[in-house]
Amino acid sequence: MRAHPGDYELVAPGTLPAVLSLLAQEPGGWLPIAGGTDVMVQYAAGELPARKLVSIWNLPELRRIEVLPNEIQIGAGCTYTDLREHEVVSREFALLPIAASWTGGIANQNRGTIGGNIVNASPAGDSLPALMAYEAELILVSIRGERRVPYTSFHIDYRKTRLAPAELVRAVCLERRFSEYQGYARKVGPRRAQAISKVCLAALARLGDGVVEDIRIAMGSVAPVPLRLRETERIVRGQRIDPPLVQLARRTAAAETRPIDDIRSTARYRAAVGGNLVAEFLGRLSAGKIKG
Ligand SMILES: Cc1cc2nc3c(=O)[nH]c(=O)nc-3n(C[C@H](O)[C@H](O)[C@H](O)COP(=O)(O)OP(=O)(O)OC[C@H]3O[C@@H](n4cnc5c(N)ncnc54)[C@H](O)[C@@H]3O)c2cc1C
Incomplete structure (x- = not known):
């Protein structure tokens, strides 16, 4: 009705x-x-x-991006367009404007906010894997004051978060320490525009002398909450990327997901595509085909 x-x-x-x-x-x-x-x-x-x-639309306290020496604080009321147009966000945290560019059409990007994507807490939220990969922190605010929580622990279960009643997300904090990392993001949906993700990936890695010194792989739509693929990261970290490692990472990633069948896709498809996206990321990383 x-x-x-x-x-x-x-x-x-x-x-x-x-x-x-x-x-x-x-x-x-x-x-x-x-x-x-x-x-x-x-x-x-x-x-x-x-x-x-x-x-809370357009509240000045929520609609600003503060660039501090060690971190940036993105107000929860910033829109996808704000993110796409911000120079420091685009240069240092490129996974976020990429995800923003996938989110609905232009009208939606002018109106939808990062805070709304976080608190709506859909496992298919497109900006959420990027926040996992950057290990964002959230500033939550209520009349009693502010608290900071790691984003990785914010989503408790399907559409359940640590946000208390009477509390708002005020800002998303990102440490400015990813200049040495290469990032990769990909959304798989039924079509290229205006589609809800079947699987989405945001990944970062830092290589030194051909060895993976650090890696963060996060996925959406493959579990009740946005997921960090910790086991896949563990087997890749400290290694040189070669075809056997890529195949192992593909299988490990697929096994690490916890997808479901729903109207948009099947669990089997999502797990297979999740593995494929990780393999694609590692393949491009080793071929030097991605940057920043
Ligand atoms: C046509 C269309 C296409 C879309 N395509 C995509 C897509 O491709 N990918 C995608 O991820 N999403 C998509 N969305 C979903 C939506 O645009 C995003 O989730 C958006 O980020 C929501 O932000 P909002 O400000 O509009 O949230 P609102 O609708 O205003 O709020 C959503 C929820 O968050 C809460 N909330 C909002 N801000 C705060 C805050 N600061 N503190 C506490 N609670 C808060 C609200 O109470 C509510 O529960 C689409 C939506 C439409 C209509």
């Missing part, structure tokens, strides 16, 4: 402290709405349980 606007209340306090104070008055009672590109889909389908919405 379609929703009726008269059944909903929407307020826009306009500043972060005012939003936090409203959330604190009734924890869990108000649903934050940023770009609305996930919330409005639920609304239009008549599937939005929340009746009281508080707008």
